């Protein structure tokens with residue numbers, strides 16, 4: 268069996284960087300925020316993850332100091348919205364590199380639904396949304412201690428919205444919600460094909 272190996276510092280030596288095709292699929296952090304003047308902001312971040320259950324903690328990473336990070340640092344709040352197949356075009360439109368005063372809800376033709384425990388609205392059309400209060404913005408550093416222009420925002424979930432159409436016998440129907448994920452190269456996305464069950468060993 269032959270293995271291709273490379274050290275990222277020395278270059279991948281392939282037509283395109285395979286990193287994001289390997290760490291895939293990645294659920295999209297579709298992040299809404301607002302600036303101190305009240306302008307709404309919405310943008311997708313696929314460097315996204317969930318890190319704790321009780322209390323729930325999620326985070327996303329910005330490559331460069333983007334509007335979302337600036338807003339979240341200024342207000343201490345953000346919302347994660349579930350990006351789905353029916354909302355894919357709108358999600359993509361919300362990633363346009365526009366000026367901070369542009370409302371991406373409006374740009375993408377989406378409806379801001381009022382927050383309950385935060386002043387930031389969520390995407391009304393999305394099957395689920397998580398209201399978060401900022402815990403910390405972690406500036407990433409390299410092995411040699413150099414600060415990078417990458418910022419990991421971690422938030423504690425303080426409110427959960429679920430469209431009841433996706434609650435079946437009290438269970439959130441992930442497959443019916445059709446989440447979309449980043450996968451592969453520049454324009455590639457993935458969807459859930461089939462789900463399977465496996466229980467953890469007891470001993």
Ligand SMILES: Cc1cc2nc3c(=O)[nH]c(=O)nc-3n(C[C@H](O)[C@H](O)[C@H](O)COP(=O)(O)O)c2cc1C
Nearest residue numbers: 310311312313314328329330333334335362363364
């Ligand atoms: C599917 C998708 C995933 C993205 N993931 C990231 C990401 O993880 N980190 C990042 O910095 N930018 C990411 N981007 C680009 C941002 O969405 C884009 O720069 C956006 O304009 C940032 O908006 P903001 O300045 O309003 O926060 C992604 C774009 C798309 C379409």
